Amino acid sequence: MCGIVGIYLKNKKYNKQLGKLLTGMMNNMASRGPDSAGFAVYNKSSKFKYTICLKENYDLKDLKKDLKNKLSNTKYKLIADHVVIESSSKPEKVLPNIKKIKEIDLVGYGKSIEIFKQVGNPKDVVKKFSLDKFSGSHAIGHTRMATESAITTDGSHPYSTGEDECLVHNGSLSNHNNLRRTLIKNGIEFKSQNDTEVAAGYISNSLKNKTSLKDTLTNGLKDLDGFYTFITGTQKGFAVLRDEIACKPAVIAETKDYVAIASEFQAMAHLPDVNKADIYEPKPGVVYSWGS
Amino acid sequence: MSRNLVWFIRGDLKMNFDLSKKTLSEVNSFLQKIDLKSNQRDFVIKNPLGNHALCAGLQDEINVTIKGHVGYYCAGMNKNAHITVEGNVGTGVAENMMSGIVHVKGNASQSAGATGHGGTLIIDGDASSRCGISMKGIDIIVKGSVGHMSAFMAQSGNLVILGDADEYLGDSIYEAKIYCLGKVKSLGADCIEKEMNEKEINNLSSILKAQNIKADPKKFKRYGSARSLYNFKIDNVSNY
């Protein structure tokens, strides 16, 4: 069980404060998700960005050595134990090279997205990655209370579901084990026993087959069993879906400057002008999206 | 002592709390154990900041106004108090209320008035899903619309909806009464439309009058239990 948050800025004047706003939301959701945390910030770049996580005993120096001469126009940004690699090389060329290096994990990639996640109390995790210094157009975040799988970074959200796309989830699926086995047969790889990772695999499998995100989520209502509020981040914004029983909470606050979503209103209580915002709850079984 | 004197002179008998300066427990425990010998009966809480369980467990005939949005279980298990929220409320507002009045000027989240045993809950805006779930005598009046599964397993009390109702209204309902002015998307298991006779019109009329709501009771439809699930019967297997 968990806390999920998201914020989409309609007004560019808040772009530089995106990280600060999200930090406030994440800190507030730490009590319902004390085990681990993660966030995806969207900041459009002209080049592709690849966020990777360095495993133990492997550092930026090693990474630069292993990728030497393999990618063009490359910049490296080190943030704690994550590195954002910016390169004009296309994903078809970069991803296989990244996959070859066993000492790193690819957390996410795209022209806009940067994903960071880690085990630990959310308040510590956001500090570690200096989230308050990030800027961008939109972001989603997650604080985790592990239910049936281990507390590891692999078990943390957001999960990357494709280029510039990711997923966070509050709830508990009930048919993920069978679904995982089916997806493995379709070539999707899994690193954990986490149910959300299965939902992410389901979404990326569907998007790979050229189904739209909206149709994918709508099909998900049938194919994914259990309780969920999903937020999927996309290059242009984010989408929200609650299952038809809708027991897991979700509140949306919308002003002329932003749209924010969170598991509890408390996470949004500090957002600018939130007392004048239009506050409502997404209806069950309906896909809501902003920015696309 | 001198504080009371100042208020008396100013003609302002409200006691203020600021939740950005005081803790939730401090405010709650003060309001739960009012010194009835003092004449202080009116309280205002500023900066609720989405706190949970604000004003839960109150037991005296006091008036509390909350200026802003609150989290879950606001006014939970309320007895006797009159609580007004000038904002929206999270899950379970007035859950298990015993008596008194809770008035939400904004919208309410899920499970508003859940398992309420008595008293009156008024929501000026909309209520989300499961409004009045398992209600046991509370009266709930929603001026806007209610979400799906409202009045699920509702045992007794009245749910009055001026707006519309989403799917599965009154699923597995017992003896509670639902009066709806707007459209009902669908009815739940064992819930059927019932007769709006003179007795019912009078019942609804007095509820509306008590809240100064100028709607015509005759235009409402009534919904309640078909009572076919009251005893286990094989013919009901499809309803389980």
Next chain:
Amino acid sequence: MSEMKKNLKGFSTFPHDTIAEIQRSAREGIYQIRGLGAKRKVPNFDDLVFLGASASRYPLEGYREKCNTSVVIGDRFAKKPITLDIPITIAGMSFGALGANAKDALGRGASAMGTSTTTGDGGMTPEERKSSKYLVYQLLPSRYGMNPDDLRKADAIEVVVGQGAKPGGGGMLLGQKINERVAQMRNLPEGIDQRSACRHPDWTGPDDLEIKIQELREITNWEKPIYVKVGAARAYYDTALAVKAGADVVVLDGMQGGTAATQDVFIEHVGIPTLGALREAVDSLKELNMHRKVQLIVSGGIRSGADVAKAIAMGADAVSIGSAAMIALNCNADMYPEDYEKLGTAAGYCHHCHTGRCPVGVATQDPELEKRLEPELAGKRVKNYLATLTLELQTLARANGKSDVRNLEPEDLAALTVEAAAMARVPLAGTNWIPGHER
């Protein structure tokens, strides 16, 4: 005929009771509803033994050398934790499922031994509050009779997520037991079959449970220990989640746990045995560094002081008894044979709590039948039974060299079967083999 029958071969897959059940289903077209717990044999504490004293370990003398049995429950967050004189409590059973005399007797017996009783799916009765020294008040999905005054009168609050007999099922009470008083307490029409919800109405999931627990603490000024009760399903995760949701105490009810009424398939086929669930729960607490800081109370098939001792050795802080307490009251006692027969059963086989025609006046609302259970005498029986459990517990603890029952440990145990060795993670007797040891 009986000569011939001796040589007839029956069916393992379709024994007599299965044949009878299939034919009953064909007649009635609905599942069988009944009371009490799982009847079939599952691995349990009988499959474990204590090692006792030897040349390397020395026992305590039986009377002069003390063996402490008291336990503090709920000191993680609550301002007023409970100190029980014995680590055995009475589990949640509703007024409605049981009659008033039965509840009264349980209260008298428990109080005489310095321990607690628990309300059930109907709310708190004034008689129960009066006769129980410590009363744990359950918060169930139904919320029948729930009110803040009783919440404040209670000594502890137990949030029920599930119970061993039916993890995932809600309460059930058939119309014949819903008399005027029960109906009034539960706010239901008299004589209907009560169907309770299986999920709480205002929260789902441990993240929202955390907020609910906060509300309960705010209403009761943070005084009362908050228990979270789960049926044995995924005990490892459920225990961790209860801790993260802020519980003071975890109550774990194994599949052998009883109920007043539910579908037989639920009782027999859902939930895991207490033995396996207990080990998972203790592992979880130890990994979170919460063992003995969040207390664990275990129930489901506790029968003797040996069961109590073994549960504590495996890491529980206390146990809870339900069916056993009813049996001490006279459930399945060999009396009133004609009345058992009228129900189609006999003493020792009866599970007919759901009918309301309990021949011994325990699980009934019928005033004539209730006369058969005299609260003072029955209370004495409960006290005697609890005293016996305690003496047996102390005997075993002393034999293993313990001056405090809480010093019993897994290394004091050996297993008699491979299943028990695997479930309890205790070596098979005479070996140092623990099968299946993998998280």
